[in-house]
Amino acid sequence: MSELFYGTGRNGTDDCVIGVDFGTLSARAVVVRVKDGNILGEAVAEYEHGVIRRLPGTDTELPPDWALQDPEDYLAALKCAIGGALRAAGLRREPAPVSDSCGPRIAALGFDFTACTMLPADETLTPLCKKAAFRHEPHAWVKLWKHRSAGAQARELTARAARRTDLWLTRYGGAASAEWYFPKVLETLENAPDVYAGTDRFLEAADWLTALLTGNEVNAPSFAGFKAGYTEESGYPAEELLTEIDRRMKGFIGTKLRGKVAKPASIIGYLTEKGAELTGLPAGTPLAVPVIDAHASMPALNLTKPGDAMLILGTSGCLIMHSDDAKNVPGTCGYMKDSVIPGLTTYEAGQPAVGDIFDWFARTSLPADYQLEAHARGIGRQELLTEKAAKLKPGESGLVALDWLGGNRSVLADASLRGMICGLSLSTKPEEQYRAWLEATAFGFRRILDQYEAYGVNVDNICVSGGIALKNPLLMQIYADISGKKLAVSGAAQSGALGSAIMAAAAVGCYPSVTVAAESMSAPYDRIYTPDPAGSEAYAPLYRKYCRLHDYFKDL
């Protein structure tokens, strides 16, 4: 590969954008050609401290529901991943100042981040955990999205919100999550008042990073809307709600949470000298408004129009979709207009356990003879179960299950619900039960789609991402048959970073809209699953049974 220079010079057909995806354990950067989405270079940088289970310099293991990170890891990974991606693309920094470099221009930078991943910082944006006074205080560190020890605060927030008339919580499925912004802040206030007092702002890590890079303190809309209860109509939750819980929250909004909520797919600012130092990119490079990591994948999968949806299947399941109408759909996990695609409303709904159920079954219920067979044939437990389950016809076993082994997030929003399997007989085999659990998660997915459609929000076009979507064709065919929807599957590992790059390209005006940008730049699908009419017909009565059981067990 020939060595090229890059800079901020004139437009050209080789213009690139850079997208960075901040995940749970690493950041991935891609250098993408604007005209066709071609990924010229890519690099991954792991966070040095990963998820912190023990604070540096201490001996105490954190409780199991804690998950902290070190904010400096983000900065190190950012620079390392961008540098690596540029090198992989065969690009190196042009000697400044050169006005007519022949290399491609880096038209813009965009990134996505996990959420709510938040930290307390002082007025200089220094994270409190980096100050000597606070470094042994766990609450001074970044609370990662899956830091879940603020359950009590989430429950109190839910209970108090339910007694009020503003009802902001109803659009979030009626229950605040321990993963959200305010439970995490309240947990710090109650358990580490010194940290609270010493904090100038409690920031989403994404917003902290944009402020560091550009000097502009603004809040990215998808984080504000989906994690901090912000709505376009009434802003953040009412102060009275927060002070009811703790009167020390008086004045919180406007001081410790401040800054304008930005518009999506817009330029938040330009890299300062410090920003240039932190990224290795030229000062003045435009930075796009960041989005939540999962949302960033959507433009990468060409899902930017009303009715477009992405189903992420991993240990859990998450359905994100765009609509041109902002309707309140009871029991979904939230919606926000102008959070990802300008003018559209983005919805979220989910299932707390999907792959986790299959894994639980294979771990706890696979008899020794099956285990031996899998071992002898050198295949995995689930591979064996899938192979045997694939030989069964829909409904053949008579089993129907409820997929609530981790509770129900949508449409019942009740974490205390539990799983059920019925139709068991003395001749029931493990593969029949395994298939029933596959089907149960598909029924749960269909139930969410039905909820949207019942409230007038249509889902037209679905793309599935996540490892098990690629690994388990039986599961995908069951999802297609049960939902009656054509399902595209994408295995693009870079979809988050590519999506952030596409958002940046649209934000900086390389394309007139995210939709047009995505049409040119998105990644191809790996496979498309079409519903088999015979399968759909066979599943219809089973789905009706699932719905009856769903409605019975929700109140049992």
Place this chain on the structure above:
Amino acid sequence: MSELFYGTGRNGTDDCVIGVDFGTLSARAVVVRVKDGNILGEAVAEYEHGVIRRLPGTDTELPPDWALQDPEDYLAALKCAIGGALRAAGLRREPAPVSDSCGPRIAALGFDFTACTMLPADETLTPLCKKAAFRHEPHAWVKLWKHRSAGAQARELTARAARRTDLWLTRYGGAASAEWYFPKVLETLENAPDVYAGTDRFLEAADWLTALLTGNEVNAPSFAGFKAGYTEESGYPAEELLTEIDRRMKGFIGTKLRGKVAKPASIIGYLTEKGAELTGLPAGTPLAVPVIDAHASMPALNLTKPGDAMLILGTSGCLIMHSDDAKNVPGTCGYMKDSVIPGLTTYEAGQPAVGDIFDWFARTSLPADYQLEAHARGIGRQELLTEKAAKLKPGESGLVALDWLGGNRSVLADASLRGMICGLSLSTKPEEQYRAWLEATAFGFRRILDQYEAYGVNVDNICVSGGIALKNPLLMQIYADISGKKLAVSGAAQSGALGSAIMAAAAVGCYPSVTVAAESMSAPYDRIYTPDPAGSEAYAPLYRKYCRLHDYFKDL
């Protein structure tokens, strides 16, 4: 042991009775001292052909729901078992005629038999399968109790009976079983009309044997009542019901099914010369009215009074009890007055799968690491599961299950129902599920007790028999806690034969009643389980949940 002679001479304190228990695969005989129930000798003789899976001289395997036997096996086992038991008791036949033998008198013979185990015979009582013209015809052989290929006939009988006003079926739980007498006869009529035409009488094997031994053709009441729909008030099912199904059944009752229904605990006749030849006992020995094998165990366990119940726990569960009132208890499997104990009504109810569920779970759902642990420690799978389950507290797992993996026999009488388990989470362990299945069968048992009590039939005194009652103390404690009843456990392997001997002692007048005989002659209990108040309290809400699920799933 000194050698004694036996005969039919004068009464004496060493008088004995002989009881023979005809089981599924063998006959067991006991020689029992009348005054104290002491078992002096015991012998088991297996049936040469066991359960026939392929007719002699043919190559064709019978269908899996078929179960035939050879009637000559009963005769060979009878003589062999009685002879063996007498030898074991140190007794041998006195040289006839001797009027003042010093040996013990054999006061009477009694036996019990599986039911409905029936055969077609000609006018000389020769089984049709022993006639050259019929020996290759499967329907000419003994249809064992678990011959279940008459399902279609059972369903038709149920459907037609439901449309009639005599409603005899309601006292049998509303559904005829494929195991019963009339479905088995109808199956022969429809599939082997020549066998039907060539049959003089379709006999319970028990009645065939008493006729052979004594020359008296009478029908034992427990077989007639529990297997052939006989009621004291209206006799056998109405001819119109039978001819509606097949007009060739016209005249069946009175010809192919004839003979008086005997009184229980009475002498049916005396061994003829032929009977003496068949048993090795002196001609003139009194023979008591036989009882169904399970019922025979009750006097052996001193269960002869109103409110006495026996729970037989094996692969399935069966509850048999006596009452002084003949009430119709919906959903139980039948009741009959004067079938076992004179003056009392005997009820039956049951659960189609108990031990079978535990076995199913251990076979199909035990993960390899548990299997390895059991193997390394040299214990069985269920032993390991029981050990781990015993460490759990009632209700700790949150699981509740419905024990219908083999359908529900009582109180819903619906074989199509299936099992269910709810409360599953991603942390549910195998031993938690195993315990939930143990508890589910105990809830099913409690539900049956509640049904009796709701209809005014009280259960005061329960003895549990069967292998798993002895092997699994955890299960028995769960049964005691959930039912709130004190449970005696007996492991007497000879309870059927001993009970038949007790019935014979009462029939021949050695005691004034079966109850008095049982008080002197019954076997001791191995252990008594008392409900733990804390356990009972913890199970109360779980049983209420079981009942809610029971009532929901019965109609799903």
